[in-house]
Amino acid sequence: MSKLHFESQFASSELNSLDLPVEVRKPDLSIVARSLSSQPVELAPGTYCVTVKLPAGQQLSGTVQVEEGKEATATLTPEPEVASPHEWQEVQHYILGPSGPSPQASKPVPLPPGPESHLPSFWSFGVEAAEGSGELESLGPERASAKLRGFRGNILLGAYEVKDDQDWLTFMPPGSAEFNVYAVSPGDTKLVQLLQPEVPALNMVLPVSREQGCQLVLMRQPNRFYSLDANLEHGVANTLLRYLQRGLLEQANTISSSNALPAEQLLYQKKREPIAAAVGAYALLRLGDLERLHDWTENLRNYFQWLPDGITIRGEHLARLGEHDQALTIFLDLPSRGLPIFSDGLSYALDRLRLYIRVGERSFERARLSQAQTLLERLQRFAAFVDFRRPLVTFAGIDPGNPSDATPGEDIESYGGLDIAQ
Amino acid sequence: MTLVIDERGRLQGQPGFHALIAGVSAYPHLPGGIGASAPDSYGMQQLSSTALTAHKMYCWLVERQSKLPVPLATCRLLLSPSPEEVQIEPNLNGLADPCTLDKFLVAAKDWRIDASSHKDNVTFFYFAGHGVQRSRGDQVLLLEDFGDGIGGTFTKAVNTKNIYNGMVNSTSRPNMAQTQLYFVDACRILPSRFKDFERMETTSVWDVELGGRDDRRAPIFYAAVPGSKAYALRGDQTFFSKALFECLNGGAGESREEDGQQRWYVSYRTLSERLGDYIQELNQAKEADQEFTVDGFGEEDAIIHLLDGPPLVDSILEVPLDALAAVKIEVWNYRNELVWRLPAPLNPNPYRDKLPAGMYRIGALIDPSNPLYKEDIRLFEVMPRCFSWKARVTHE
Numbered sequence: 001m002s003k004l005h006f007e008s009q010f011a012s013s014e015l016n017s018l019d020l021p022v023e024v025r026k027p028d029l030s031i032v033a034r035s036l037s038s039q040p041v042e043l044a045p046g047t048y049c050v051t052v053k054l055p056a057g058q059q060l061s062g063t064v065q066v067e068e069g070k071e072a073t074a075t076l077t078p079e080p081e082v083a084s085p086h087e088w089q090e091v092q093h094y095i096l097g098p099s100g101p102s103p104q105a106s107k108p109v110p111l112p113p114g115p116e117s118h119l120p121s122f123w124s125f126g127v128e129a130a131e132g133s134g135e136l137e138s139l140g141p142e143r144a145s146a147k148l149r150g151f152r153g154n155i156l157l158g159a160y161e162v163k164d165d166q167d168w169l170t171f172m173p174p175g176s177a178e179f180n181v182y183a184v185s186p187g188d189t190k191l192v193q194l195l196q197p198e199v200p201a202l203n204m205v206l207p208v209s210r211e212q213g214c215q216l217v218l219m220r221q222p223n224r225f226y227s228l229d230a231n232l233e234h235g236v237a238n239t240l241l242r243y244l245q246r247g248l249l250e251q252a253n254t255i256s257s258s259n260a261l262p263a264e265q266l267l268y269q270k271k272r273e274p275i276a277a278a279v280g281a282y283a284l285l286r287l288g289d290l291e292r293l294h295d296w297t298e299n300l301r302n303y304f305q306w307l308p309d310g311i312t313i314r315g316e317h318l319a320r321l322g323e324h325d326q327a328l329t330i331f332l333d334l335p336s337r338g339l340p341i342f343s344d345g346l347s348y349a350l351d352r353l354r355l356y357i358r359v360g361e362r363s364f365e366r367a368r369l370s371q372a373q374t375l376l377e378r379l380q381r382f383a384a385f386v387d388f389r390r391p392l393v394t395f396a397g398i399d400p401g402n403p404s405d406a407t408p409g410e411d412i413e414s415y416g417g418l419d420i421a422q
Numbered sequence: 423m424t425l426v427i428d429e430r431g432r433l434q435g436q437p438g439f440h441a442l443i444a445g446v447s448a449y450p451h452l453p454g455g456i457g458a459s460a461p462d463s464y465g466m467q468q469l470s471s472t473a474l475t476a477h478k479m480y481c482w483l484v485e486r487q488s489k490l491p492v493p494l495a496t497c498r499l500l501l502s503p504s505p506e507e508v509q510i511e512p513n514l515n516g517l518a519d520p521c522t523l524d525k526f527l528v529a530a531k532d533w534r535i536d537a538s539s540h541k542d543n544v545t546f547f548y549f550a551g552h553g554v555q556r557s558r559g560d561q562v563l564l565l566e567d568f569g570d571g572i573g574g575t576f577t578k579a580v581n582t583k584n585i586y587n588g589m590v591n592s593t594s595r596p597n598m599a600q601t602q603l604y605f606v607d608a609c610r611i612l613p614s615r616f617k618d619f620e621r622m623e624t625t626s627v628w629d630v631e632l633g634g635r636d637d638r639r640a641p642i643f644y645a646a647v648p649g650s651k652a653y654a655l656r657g658d659q660t661f662f663s664k665a666l667f668e669c670l671n672g673g674a675g676e677s678r679e680e681d682g683q684q685r686w687y688v689s690y691r692t693l694s695e696r697l698g699d700y701i702q703e704l705n706q707a708k709e710a711d712q713e714f715t716v717d718g719f720g721e722e723d724a725i726i727h728l729l730d731g732p733p734l735v736d737s738i739l740e741v742p743l744d745a746l747a748a749v750k751i752e753v754w755n756y757r758n759e760l761v762w763r764l765p766a767p768l769n770p771n772p773y774r775d776k777l778p779a780g781m782y783r784i785g786a787l788i789d790p791s792n793p794l795y796k797e798d799i800r801l802f803e804v805m806p807r808c809f810s811w812k813a814r815v816t817h818e
Contacts, residue, residue, distance in 0.1 A: 027756030027781040029732070029803065030677040030684050047756075049781055049803040057699075063781070063801035247694035247716050250723070288637055288719035322634035347717075355587055355630060363632055389713065 001044055002066050006037040008052065009077040011087040015094060018235050021243075021254035022076075025049040034254045040071075050074040053251060055242030056097030058082040088174060092181070092217060095242050096229055146196045146218070146226050148182070149417035150189040151400055154338040155205075156308075156378060158401045163189060166418045169216070180420060182216040184208055184230075190338065191400055192216060194228050195412045200396035200405045204228050205341045207275045207392060209306070218420060226420070230392055234276035236260045241279050241342075244286055245391045256283045256292075274304040275341070281313045282344045285320070293317055301330070308337040312345030319352055328356050328364060332371050335378070343388050350379055424519045424529045427484070427497035430536070437542035438495025440599070441483055442533040444521045445476020446551030447504040451569035460569025464554070472550035473503035475607065475659040477514055479548050482667065489728040491601075492544050496536050498529045502551075502566040510657055521551070522567045523578045523625060530580075530627050534589065543599035544724075545589070550660055553608025553646075554579075561606055561644065562624055574622060581624040582606055586642065586718070592633035601724045603690065604642040607662045639720030641690045643697070646712060653710045661712050665700035669693050670726065672733025673700055673806045675779060686729035686779075690716075693726065699807050732778040736808040739764070740772035741786065745815045748792045754783040777804050786813035 004024065010016050024033040024041060025048060033041040037052070045068045052060040060076040078084070084093035150168050153160030168189045172181045184192070186208060194202040207214050207230060215231040232238040236255065243252040255261065266277035277300055284293050297317045301310035311334045318327035331349055340346045353376040356364055364372075385395040385403035397403035398415075408415065429438065447469040450457030454468045480499050487494035500521035503514040519525045537545045552564040561582040568578040582604070591598040645662035654660040674688045674696040694716045701712055741749045746767040753762035761782070764773060766789065785799040795815040802811065 025677075025781075025803065026679075028677065028684050029780055029805065030679045032679075047781070047801070049801075051803060053695075061803050063803070247698060249691045249694050249716075253691075286719055288639065288721040290635070290637055290721070320636050322632070322636070324632045351583060354583065355632075358584070358626075359630055359632055389715070 001042045002069060003040045003071045004043050004048070004050075004064065004066055005040045005071060005073045006035075006050065007073050007075050008037055008060065009075055010090055010094070011084065012090040014235065015090045018095075018239060019255070019258075019260050020052050020054070020239070021251040022074075023051045023053075025051070034250070036254065036258050036260060037076075039258070048074075050076065052076050053248060054094045055239060055246055055248065055251075056094050057246070058094060089179065091215075091231060091238075092179065092219075095239055096217060096231060097242070097246075146194060146420040147412055147415060147417040148216075148420060149193040149195065149415065151191040151193065151203075152188045153190065154335075155191055155400050156335050156338045156382075160190070160401060162416070164416075169418055172215070178220040180218045182218070184213045184216050186211050186213045192228070193400060193417070194218070194226060195398075195408055195415055195417065196225055197410045197412055198407050199225055200407055201398045202228055203395050203397060203400045203403075204230065204390075205339050205393040206230065207232050207341050209275060209304075212273065212275055228394065229390070232275060232279065234273055234279075237273075237276035237279040240283055241391050244283055245389075249287065252283055253287055256280065256287060256289065272303070274300060274307050274310070278307065278309040278313060278342065278345075281317075282309075282342055285313065285316055285348075286344065288320075290317070290320055306337060308334060308340045309342055309345045311337055312340050312342075312348050315352060316348040319348075324356065324363065327352060328368060328372060332368065332375060335375060339382065339393055341392060343386065343391055343393055346379065346383065346386065346393050347388065350376070350383055353379070423517075424498045424500060424525060425496060425532070426480070426499045426518060427494060429493060429495050433493060433495050435539065437492045437540045437544070438536075439483075439487075439490045439492050439544045439546060440495055440533060440536045441480075441497040441546040441548070442529060443476050443480050443483075443497065443546075443548045444500040444526065444529075444551070445473040445479075445549075446502040446521045446564070446566050447471065447473040447507055448502045449552065449564070449566060449568060451567070451571070458571065461571055462575075463569065466552055466564075468504060469551065469654070470504055470506055470656045471654040471659050472607070473501045473514060474507045474511060474657070475550045475654070475663045476501055476548060477503075477511060477517070478659055478663065478667070479550075479605075482670065483546070486670075486727050489730070490544070491725045491727070492542065495543075496533070498533055500525055500529055506657055520566050523565050523580075526565055526580065527625070527627060530585065534595075534628065537589065537599045537602075538595040538597055541591075541597050541600050543601070545599045545602045546605075547585070547603070548605045548607065550607040550663065553606065561608065563606070563608060576622050576624040579624045580627050582642065584624070584630065585627050586640070587630045588628040589640070590631075590633035590636050590638065592631040594631060598638075600638050601720075602638055602640040603724070603726065604640065604718065605645075605662075605666070606642065607645040607660050609646055637721060639690070639722060639724045641694065641716050641718040641720060643693070644715045644717065646714065653704075653708070653712050655708075661701060661704050661708075661710065662714060665697055665704060665714075666693075668700045669697050672729055672779075675729050675733040675806055677732070677779070686732055687725045688727055688729065689723045689725045690720070691723040696807065703807070732780055733806050734776040735779050735804050735806050736774065737777045737804060738772045738774050738808065738810045739768070739784070740810075740812045741768045742813065742816065743771075745795050745813065746771060748788050748790075748795050749786050749813055749815055750789050751813070752785045752787060753777070754785075756781040777809065779805050784811055786815050788815065 019036045019038045022035050022037050035041050043066050050062050062074050064074040066072045084090045150163040151160050168185050170183045212233045217229045218226045240255045261280035266273045297314045301314040315327045315330040353372050382403050387394045395403050451460040452463050499518040501518040502520045508514050549563050554562045562579045564579050674692040675686050676692045677686050750766045751764040755761050788795045798814045
């Protein structure tokens with residue numbers, strides 16, 4: 001047997017430092033091993049295919065010859081046809097991928113070619129108009145095409161306010177007409193709102209804490225409206241989240257079953273990363289791996305009293321174990337923490353509350369059922385406008401506490417906030 | 423007749439595959455229907471392919487029954503075809519009971535009884551028809567008699583979560599099948615007026631008993647993500663089912679070694695991985711925007727069926743135009759057998775054909791020798807959905 005190592009050759013250090021799920025196959029394509037790119041595998045001598053499927057759909061492949069007693073390395077390089085146009089865009093290109101049409105953009109436009117297939121990316125970035133095109137230019141200040149506003153507080157309880165300062169958000173150059181990235185600082189910003197003329201405002205719950213920030217990504221769609229997304233600060237958690245979003249369960253399982261997201265580090269060490277831990281927990285719930293959840297979902301809930309997903313994760317975990325009474329007790333505590341960051345959490349809360357209300361007094365006290373009904377109604381007001389395609393809770397509404405499809409009109413200046421860099 | 427396949431006698435309690443398939447195209451109380459008009463149709467019309475789609479799914483199960491993970495034990499089929507569908511497929515006539523509420527409830531009840539006869543049973547649920555959301559995380563399935571004016575708006579409708587929650591292992595059903603496959607092929611669009619009626623109740627298929635530990639392998643494939651539409655090819659089949667069949671018939675094929683033998687199979691995880699690619703291909707061809715989502719959970723993967731061998735992969739080979747006259751192509755499989763020899767000039771260019779999935783050595787050979795070009799010989803993994811190769815014969 002010999003060791004096979006893996007080496008990815010992206011342009012950026014961010015991608016090269018990511019631990020990606022790798023598949024190793026024999027020439028007849030039967031799977032012989034699944035591992036992470038940081039973890040070599042032991043193989044018998046022979047020829048092997050090595051593949052990495054990225055969350056955005058691209059595939060890196062290579063073949064390698066393994067000889068007896070000699071270590072080998074499989075080098076995985078993106079083919080030119082699927083490579084990112086720029087180094088600074090690699091995370092967005094390979095991990096996030098182009099998002100679908102903005103749900104709030106009701107203006108009918110032709111749809112783009114498939115962004116999530118194995119075929120080369122159809123997105124073109126940085127397209128610039130020719131100089132001296134002869135087009136008229138507007139005199140005087142132009143209206144912003146889009147604005148960003150931040151909100152702090154508890155959206156679910158209606159105790160929230162818009163942030164007056166813009167310090168929480170920093171544009172990260174270079175950017176392009178189609179693609180802008182902002183750094184969101186750690187702090188108390190719970191939700192970001194994207195305002196655009198004549199389409200419903202888009203709100204997204206932010207995966208940030210007092211200690212951790214994130215990257216906010218604005219992508220211009222073919223219909224010329226922007227869409228919102230975010231990269232988590234924790235690279236592996238971010239990658240895992242995107243694998244789950246795209247239904248790449250085998251890849252998600254490889255990451256989850258490895259030590260890439262160890263609860264011990266994420267919860268108990270000095271630099272605690274509860275958001276990454278939440279992603280790991282959601283993955284295990286999605287994959288049904290209840291054994292590996294142990295009791296650290298209880299620790300996640302207890303250690304981070306501000307984290308709404310600590311409630312939904314623990315509640316769902318208990319429900320899967322058949323501890324429904326405890327699960328309901330946990331879920332009823334959600335309003336004190338606010339809207340979950342992740343869509344899975346909101347779905348779990350909705351589904352379990354509906355179920356328990358339906359089961360009714362056969363299993364639960366009337367008073368608690370009444371509380372459950374109140375909470376369900378509160379969550380349903382948001383759920384009606386949530387885009388469940390997105391992994392982060394994203395919903396429409398100019399007033400985040402009162403979701404709706406109402407549009408802000410043509411002039412969005414009066415709403416304040418940060419103008420999006422062009 | 424609802425129970426169209428019944429092999430329980432032959433299996434004698436051994437694990438089996440229990441299917442419940444329903445397809446509704448003809449809604450008598452929606453516009454164009456033969457019954458009294460519904461008080462409100464909510465903008466919905468007759469359908470033209472969903473019953474056909476359900477029938478195709480039934481036929482597929484029958485055809486592949488020897489390759490299912492356990493023997494096909496029962497299949498309950500409910501079909502409400504349109505007259506046009508019956509013209510296209512006369513076998514639809516009288517094949518199965520219509521998908522009314524009463525018939526659906528009886529079929530579901532019996533299906534669940536069968537499902538709970540053995541933990542190693544596999545269940546299969548497929549619904550194609552109108553679907554509506556009450557809220558974004560909730561799918562309501564409209565049955566044939568929807569809109570008959572009897573009872574509330576959703577009396578003649580059922581809810582996927584209720585079905586799903588009622589299939590959990592419980593005290594009264596301790597041997598419930600632990601592998602359950604759900605396919606919901608319906609719109610999830612939320613009519614704006616339904617938002618005002620969030621508390622409208624569907625008919626319960628059954629009372630839900632809160633079970634103990636729930637570690638089923640029970641993925642639910644929804645044809646359309648919340649708030650979006652599911653599309654169909656009129657008089658043919660739904661987009662979702664078209665993509666699903668492509669995947670089931672090899673597009674989502676995966677290979678592993680078992681007892682020294684190579685086995686190709688399709689599982690729910692490979693389906694989850696590849697279904698989106700096929701739907702996207704349809705979207706591009708038809709300028710649609712359908713998506714799908716998979717909910718549910720499972721610690722281990724579950725095989726849906728075994729393939730007969732490596733799936734055939736659409737393969738496209740291309741030579742740069744300026745090198746056409748100089749380049750011939752040879753394709754060798756992993757057993758070193760020559761499978762394709764394509765002389766220069768490659769015609770057509772690109773060349774398209776199918777290769778069985780596997781590892782191949784593809785050589786672009788310069789013959790006769792030409793200093794302008796260099797040979798390009800590389801190994802490739804050819805896997806579904808398609809494989810694309812372009813010769814790199816020019817000097818950089």
